[in-house]
Amino acid sequence: MTGAKALGGAVGLRAERAGVWFNPQPWVLLAGTVSYLVLMLRQLPCQLGASVYQAMCYSDILPLFYARGLADGKVPFLGADVEYPVLTGALMEVARRLTMLLGGRVGPDVPPAEIAQAAAIFVGVNALLLFVFFMLVLWAHLRLARPWDAMMIAVAPAVMTTGLINWDFMVLAFTALGVLAWSRKRPGWAGIWWGLGVAAKLYPLLLFVPLAVLCFRSGRLRAFWLALAGGAGSWVAVNLPIYLLSPSGWLYFWTFNVDRGADLGSIWYVFSLAGHPVADASGAQTWWMVVGTAAICLLLLLAPRRPRLSQGILLVLVLFLVVNKVYSPQYVLWLLPFVVLARPRWRDWLIWSIGEGLYFIAIWAHLDGALESGSGGQGLYLAAVLVRVGVQLWIAALVVRDILWPDLDPVRNPQWTSRHALAMPRLDDPDGGVLDGAQVAPWMRWAPWLR
Incomplete structure (x- = not known):
């Protein structure tokens, strides 16, 4: 029996066809592929020798092929220091191999022309690998409660501008797979994916903070401990061999980031350019992270209704990105999935994207020196940093408002508008896994507003 017959003859045929047209998966994946093609076309000027700053097509992939010894055949961590966690270095090595x-030759005795050819192949291989990770991100979000929202990721300007600056699509994929596993009530697998994410870039570690608070509030601590154990296990599994083989190579990432001062894009860099440098940016960042994280935890713990997990994650990520010592342009990708999950409104997404886009333009103009000769001087760059910080705080403020007044939350109170103005049922946390519909834990009932 065909699907059309099962649905009821001609009516079923129309419904089956409508299902094809209104299935988000092909459209989201197609849109993501087009965005990635735009991203690769944007990289062409740099491959052809244009100024990386004027063409705004800078990527770490090509210069690090030379600077981290890959062109000489060195293995990351074992033969050359790499300022990234283990799995990012592993991806660099996989791309080198x-x-x-594919015919590329590397080594100290290889002629420069052949090294240049190998470098071009290396860039292409990385672009293909990162495309696979990007498709995994979209695939995972398509399987969450609001699959059409994945379109906001697929067509995001951040993807078309910053997607090939670094290897961040890998950590985005691990993070998205963890969110998907958690939503399907598989906390152990969620932790494993997030642990791999921490082994690629450090920021997924922050996800465990709101997860712990919300699991404590709802009495789902067993799920949290399973996730934490899975994360610790996968992180140790990929880090321990490198540490045993080369302790100094493994430690380089940590010492590099601890010793790093106020750098591009950070609020501390703004103070420095404005003539008011902060002597201990690391200490200031730590202080604000502790205070800000404590405030977020209190909000998640004492809000009138338990917040959604993605809301808590977004708040912690915004805090981290605002007070961090550096804001590389590709960091916008870290925030993108959780902007979509926590505040899925096209208007808000667009305003946030514009603010991030202005910073993307300003950073390259700043590095190129174009703002030095302009009438605005460095003031334009400082303004762009403040605009970026402003839109991030604005998104966070909207999420805080949704937490305090859940009726304003576009996920918990979705409106489906038609001629009859029908409303969808109110939801709790459709991607929250064991948190979705969970009652308040017995030990929280001392607070009257939590009953």
């Missing part, structure tokens, strides 16, 4: 399989 694939480059060699």
Whole structure:
């Protein structure tokens, strides 16, 4: 029996066709592929020798091929220091080996022309690998409660501008797979994916903070401990071998980031350019992270209704990105999925994207020196940083408002508008896994507003 017959003859045929047209998966994946093609086209000027700042197509991938010894055949961590966690270095090594399989030659005695050819292959291999990770991000979000929202990721300007600056699509994929596993009530697998994310870039570690608070509030601590155990296990599994083989190579990432001062894009860099440098940016960042995280935890714990997990994650990420010592342009990708999950409104997404886009333009103009000769001087760059910080805080403020007044939350109170103005049922936390519909834990009932 065909699907059309099962649905009821001609009516069923129309419904089956409508299901094809209104299935988000092909459209989201197609839109994501187009966005990625735009991203790759944007990289062409840099491959052809244009100024990386004027063409705004800078990528770490090509210069680090030379600077981190890959062109000489060195293995990250074992033969050369790399300022990234283990899995990012592993991806660099995988790309190097694939480059060699495709005919690229590397080594200290290889002629420069052949090294340049290998470098071009290396860039292409990385672009293909990162495209696979980007598709995984979209695939995971398509399987969450609001699959059409994945379109906001697929067509995001952040993808088309910053997607190939670094290897961040890998950590986005691990993070998204963890969110999907958690939503399907598989906390152990969620932790494993998030642990791999921490082994690629450090920021997924922050996800465990709101997770702990919300699991405590709802009496779901067993799920939290399973996730934490899975995360610790996967992180140790990929880090321990590198540490045993090369302790100094493994430690380089940590010492590099601890010793790093106020750098591009950070609020501390703004103070420095404005003539008011902060002597201890690391200490200031730590202080604000502790205070801000404590405030967020109190909000998640004492809000009139338990917040959604993605809301808590977004607040912690915004705090981290605002007070961090550096804000590389690709960091916008870290925030993108959780902007979509926590505040899925096209208007808000657009305003936030514009603010981030202005900073993207300003950073390259600043590095190129174009703002030095302009009438605005460095003031334009400082203004762009403040605009970026402002839109991030604005999104966070909207999420705080949704937490305090849940009727304003576009996920918990979705409106489906038609000629009859029908309303969808109110939801709790559709991607919250064991948190969705959970009652208040017995030990929280001392607070009257939590009953």
